[in-house]
Amino acid sequence: MRNSAALCISIMLVSELLASFSQILLKKSADTAHRSRIGEYLNRLVIPGYGLLFCSMLLTIRAYAYADSYMIVPVLETLGYIFVMLLGRIFFRERITGRKLAGMGLILAGILMFYL
Secondary structure (H helix, E strand, O other), X not given: OHHHHHHHXXXXXXXXXXXXXXXXXXXXXXXXXXXXXXXXXXXXXXXXXXXXXXXXXXXXXXXXHHOOOOOHHHHHHOHHHHHHHHHHHXXXXXXXXXXXXXXXXXXXXXXXXXXX
C-alpha cells in the first residue's frame, strides 16, 4: 500500500513537471512572431509542447492505477500551478507578486478543503 502511494506521487510529480514545461513552450511560441498561420501551430515549440502535454496525460492516467484514493491525483495536480509560476519566473522573468501568492494560496486552500 505504501509503495503504491509513493509511486503515485512520483508519477504525478513527473507528470506535472512535464505539463508545466509544456505550458512554458506553448507560451514561448505564442510570444513569437510566425511567418504563416500554419506556422503558428506547427513549429519547433508547439509540437514538443503538445508532445509533453500528451506524455503528461498518459502519466496522470497511469498514476490513477497506483493511487490508494481517487483524491490523491487531483490534489497533486495543483502542483502544476506552482511549477508554472516558478518556471515563468525562471524563463520569462515574470514577477511573483503578493497577489499571485495570495491567489495561489486560495487555490490550494480551496482544493484542500474540498478533498479533506
